[in-house]
Amino acid sequence: MHDVIVVGGGPVGLYTALLLRQAGLDAVVLERRADRSSHSRAIGIHPPALRALAAGGIAEELRTRGVLIRDGVARSAGRHVGTISFSTLPGEEKYVLAVPQAVTEEILERRLQEEFPGTVRRGVAVLSSRDHGDHVRTVVRSQGEDIVLEARLVVAADGARSSIRDGAGIRAPSRRYPDCYVMGDFLDGTEDGDDAVLYLETGGIVESFPLPGGIRRWVVRVGCPVERPTAENLTALIRDRTGVAVDATTHSMLSAFEVQSRLAERFVAGRTVLVGDAAHEVSPIGGQGMNLGWLDAVRLVPIIAASLRDGDDVGARLAEYEKERRAQAALARRKAHLNMALGRPLPGPLMRSRNAVLAALIRNDAVHTAVARAFTMQ
Secondary structure (H helix, E strand, O other): OEEEEEEOOOHHHHHHHHHHHHOOOOEEEEEOOOOOOOOOOOOEEOHHHHHHHHOOOOHHHHHHHOEEEOEEEEEEOOEEEEEEEHHHOOOOOOOEEEOOHHHHHHHHHHHHHHHOOOOEEEOEEEEEEEEOOOOEEEEEEEOOEEEEEEEEEEEEOOOOOOHHHHHOOOOOOEEEEEEEEEEEEEEOOOOOOOOEEEEOOOOOOEEEEEEOOOEEEEEEEEOOOOOOOOHHHHHHHHHHHHOOOOOHHHOOEEEEEEEEEEEOOOOEEOOEEEOHHHOEEOOOOOOOHHHHHHHHHHHHHHHHHHHHOOOOOOHHHHHHHHHHHHHHHHHHHHHHHHHHHHOOOOOHHHHHHHHHHHHHHHHOHHHHHHHHHHHOOO
């Protein structure tokens, strides 16, 4: 009988487990993948999440492995539109930290292995999870054998298509958006340094972010889903819209995705609690999803510890957790909607007029600060 079973070994599940173990609880992570993925989709860590990660003692190592983005630059048709500086942000973290997700997961898993060996169990697929009132009975398959595990609580961190959420009878209606993107990582041949750059172009937005090791990520909005993205097609899109030449032969990652969102109607059902994308899927544009999940964990783990370790009645606190985190997820979804709207194609005259308005707004100190805070989830 474990205290907590965490289903899902991504960045949110791993950090939830680390906090649980540091709180003195017996927690295990069940991850169906036998090995960590080298594919890094999420890269941005915003200041509130970085402060949350400091609670687990990993923020400093992440900082040493990442790039500190202090400015976001907007360009259009080869001209400078404006620069958002994060120097006006409150607190010490006046930047967005860019770290490949694979690096983040490696740090989290290594920390768990060093401090709490055996916490992460890979190659374990959850077949079913049933709430029996005073405990949860979970059937898993590992190395071809079906095994029964029991816990006082299950935390679902198994992503947007969460089987644990569905098994608990929690509805999470999805919403699709008319936005598709192709992205890839290439050697950085620009002179943009550690700046993030947004190209506001008539054909759709192109985004560019620095990564460690002289790598730059490019994200391009396209009009329809791309099943098999190629480096040649992506770099041609970048060149045609921005004039920037990217060497296709240097790519280290390619991906294409459509955008949808979902918000679970409940985050707590009996002895099952949702965190991360299992609770709230938002558009990757804006980089909020992983950060929201870590903020879930920091808010949730003290409540679990008070219940399972100290025997407190935490019903009211769980209700407040659900109310607060659903509200934050809804806010993040609205921000993502605005981010995507900003990147949609516009005719040239409308694009120029809109960019002129944006440039004027950015020059206003109050608006500048508000935009910087919005982009960094503050």
